[in-house]
Amino acid sequence: EDQVTQSPEALRLQEGESSSLNCSYTVSGLRGLFWYRQDPGKGPEFLFTLYSAGEEKEKERLKATLTKKESFLHITAPKPEDSATYLCAVQGVISSGSARQLTFGSGTQLTVLP
Amino acid sequence: EAQVTQNPRYLITVTGKKLTVTCSQNMNHEYMSWYRQDPGLGLRQIYYSMNVEVTDKGDVPEGYKVSRKEKRNFPLILESPSPNQTSLYFCASRWTGYTGELFFGEGSRLTVL
16 A cells, blocks of 8 residues: 655745755555645645656756655745645556556645745 | 636535535546545545546545546535535546646535534
């Protein structure tokens, strides 16, 4: 069974204070690791897909990295508009080679204070 | 505008009163899925559909039904709702060949009294 654990559950930062969110996972054959952003009252919005250890993706102040056991979402010089819940999900592979359904973590609620 | 539309957005109902949450997407996606989101538990998959007339159970299917008679629509049916089905529900869709980006609806908050 695929498992995803995100930490911390909540994080408060001052504007400009860089930090990282963690996503630890166990999966039988990684097809992909995904990061989503969720604003209050909204559905999750796709950010990144990472496929293999060592891969990195960037978008504005966000940078996602991947190792064989965890992924980090680095936030550089955050702004109040970066406040949201960030969700991590993994997709494993069944023995036949088919992809499993996504397994989501519980998310990290990020608050960036002005 | 590409979107996934859910209705109703908010609903308060009573135990045992059948209800349907509709989901429609305008992106011609083959794959559609329903999730429920509960505090501390994250998003959990209820049912998914790889294409028209093809549906399968997710991790928490008990008490729910789905149907996929048209490509764009994927309704979630609660035949006899119970209080433990009080939750925030999301519909999502994507192309089959691309497993990455799921497009989510804005959610339906359901309260069962």
